[in-house]
Amino acid sequence: MGNRFSAKPQGLAQSAPVLNLAEIEALDVPRFGTGIDEFDRVLGGGLVAGGVVLIGGDPGIGKSTLLLQALANLAQIKRVLYVSGEESGAQIALRAKRLSLDAKDLQLQAEIQLEKILNSLAEHKPQVVVIDSIQTMYSDALSSAPGSVAQVRECAAQLTRVAKTMDITMILVGHVTKEGALAGPRVLEHIVDTVLYFEGDTHSSFRLVRAIKNRFGAVNELGVFAMTEKGLKGVSNPSALFLSQHDAQVAGSCVMVTQEGTRPLLVEIQALVDSSHAPNARRLSVGLEQNRLAMLLAVLHRHAGVAAFDQDVFINAVGGVKIAEPAADLAVLLAINSSMRNKPLPRGLVVFGEVGLAGEIRPAPRGQERLREAAKLGFSIAMIPKSNAPKQKIEGLTIIGVDRIEEALSRIRDVDSEIPD
Incomplete structure (x- = not known):
């Protein structure tokens, strides 16, 4: 049986020449x-x-x-x-x-x-x-x-x-x-x-x-x-896979726009918050990072005054999609708050934005593409980081720019009050 190391390497006798990078033609x-x-x-x-x-x-x-x-x-x-x-x-x-x-x-x-x-x-x-x-x-x-x-x-x-x-x-x-x-x-x-x-x-x-x-x-x-x-x-139209078909708005559901490579996708984030009967409240997320959920709950308590230490919190990204980008933070917190209040978010709402430890809402990359995708699929309200607000109006889409998580929760309540029951 031969050994691949026994023969003299052929490449050493006919090595490639050393060239300056500028001399090499760049080809598509x-x-x-x-x-x-x-x-x-x-x-x-x-x-x-x-x-x-x-x-x-x-x-x-x-x-x-x-x-x-x-x-x-x-x-x-x-x-x-x-x-x-x-x-x-x-x-x-x-x-x-x-x-x-x-x-x-x-x-x-x-x-x-x-x-x-x-x-x-x-x-x-x-x-x-x-x-x-x-x-x-x-x-x-x-x-x-x-x-x-x-x-x-x-x-x-x-x-x-x-x-x-x-x-x-x-x-x-x-x-x-x-x-x-x-x-x-x-x-x-x-x-x-x-x-x-x-x-x-x-x-x-x-x-x-x-x-x-x-x-x-x-x-x-x-x-x-x-x-x-x-x-x-x-x-x-893959966004349709990741959105639930509800006859009426339900509490604990929030739609976000995630960016997968060059493609914006609309994904529904679901939250269920319930009283815990165990010594330690459960924190479970499917499709999102578990440690980030614990961090976001701490931010929600510290900066928005919404405590969940005695509540079980379950988070799910519909359709089995895995979301790694932090632009899902705002959607997760709004879904949690909606479930705790047992009050649905406004119909036609879409959100995205990263939430920092200080409670600030940071911009997400490719914000314009996300907003255009949401408008194309019929969404009418977008709550986004103020830094992502477009300079030109997007037809059919009302933009709500926010800087902090407490401001986001307050603006959501304002929108709720404007919608008749």
């Missing part, structure tokens, strides 16, 4: 679409020749289905190869038939040995390759078992090297751990160009694909899909 990276608009959005506009994409997610969430659909579309204009280490050719053919895919030009190889895969790449010269999955691959140069740290690192490095030298677009499917992180060495995420995560519940028909790293596009870009009998379909 050409992209090509996959035929799936939401997937292209997450990728930053499409795939890149020589780019390596790593996509991870829970088993059965739809990774292989999405990539099979994308390859079937690309097979009409590119040479493509699907390398499967987990399913037989018959199983993949059955899935393609079930999805009604035109796969006559899609090449398939059921193989897990790296050297044989590299030979196939040299022989057939595909332009787009899917490796499903990187954890099943192994190299004869190493004695460890497939899926081990050394094997995953070596196989990923070799495939990345080939992708760069042959201008092959390489898509690697990765397993995730029970905590939701990509399995294998951390270096796996470092050597690839793009890292995508599949999110969602297998019991729900909706899936989210989020870009965690992207050298060719925006980070945290979000694509929304619906799982149908014909595979994954892009959702054109």
